[in-house]
Amino acid sequence: MVDISGKSRNIWVIVLSLVFAGVLAIVPIPLWLALWRPDWIALTLIYWVIALPHRIGMVAAWLVGLLVDVLEGTLLGLHAIVLMMSAYIALTLYQRLRMFTPLQQSLTILMLIGAGQLLIFWVQAATGQNTADNLAFVISSMTSALLWPLVFVCLRFCRRSFNVG
């Protein structure tokens, strides 16, 4: 059983996985592929929230989001609030999410990341940062949902082999 009061173990694995996700999020890819780029950072963060809800919560998600805003050059605080809300929903759902089949999990991830993308799109449209007039941004949440089982298995392997807690 998870020792909730104990000292955190091997937190650097979490940091490293988030750094890796950040690099994947900005690595230059061809334009036609850019629409399909999954939201690596949100996927990684949601995994850690589900796996270690007592370590990674809304504050961590907010801090990560702030770094993402500087990393991607978006409005300061935008990714912070979106990732924090994703973390909030994941926190309330984590006990059910752990019981779900991979397909059910993927569908939940689709909703979670899709809602986040929609929020980002709204704010960017309201501040004139994004003038796209279609819903192409939804594609990215679909690829995220498709890749979720893979991300889940990889990160679970990391968590178990490094005994992160």
Add this chain to the structure above:
Amino acid sequence: MGLALLSLVLMFADSRFDFLGRVRYYIAIVVTPLHLMADLPSRTSDAFHNFFKTRTDLEDDNLRLQDEMLMLQFKLQKLDHLDAENQRLNELLKATYIIDDVAVRAQLLGESPDPFSKRVIINKGSNEGVFIGQPVIDAHGLMGQVVQVEPLTSWVLLITDPLHATPVQVNRNGLRAIAAGTSDILHQLMLENVSITADIQVGDELVTSGLDQRLPAGYPVGVVSSVKNDPGQSFANIKVTPSAQLDRSRNVLLLFSSAESKAARAAAKIEAGGNALQSTPRVEGRQ
């Protein structure tokens, strides 16, 4: 809840005022290594290619480059003469002549992960004297301007971003217009509010007019690719293909215009020796 409120305040402040630039500046110190890491694969593959180039390839390259240099020098001879003449004529007209700009080389580190926002990040920042509003060009034309400066990197808004508009002039007849970026996912510009009767043809070259007091005059912006006159519309629908290779260029030039910052220019010179390029030797004589 407090954090949610804080991010709302941050978003509002960031979209309305610019004092959060400092906050971004310091957070960027943590984040810049990620940009360098993301750039690593392409840099290693470049290095790999360079390392395994054959001797014949290098000789071919060398010959080609010497040919090119000869051609460019030939053109430059004429240009020098025309430049001097132009200056004399301008002095006759008592117009102020714009002294040539100093350019500092920079490299692209990456582009905005959002496919709808046309912004790129380059590997020079405030440490090299980069400033907000600085024009960025490549070998073929204007690319955009700096919108956000960080210690080691800076963000450049490309001319095709829907938030960017460039005052231009048709090279053939001097007609002025504004070339705005589009939300099209490809790099394309539109000429705004040009009347149907305006003398613009397909193939016309557009250069910056310099009327915005920010981008220097005379740099190529694009070539008119299509002109459509819809009788139902009051303005012509004119599309422009940018001259700069916005999706291919890796080497870009940051322009320091002479009036702007002598200090930055001096810093660039000291920093790099050969790195600061001067477009004409005449500037040297004036200093």
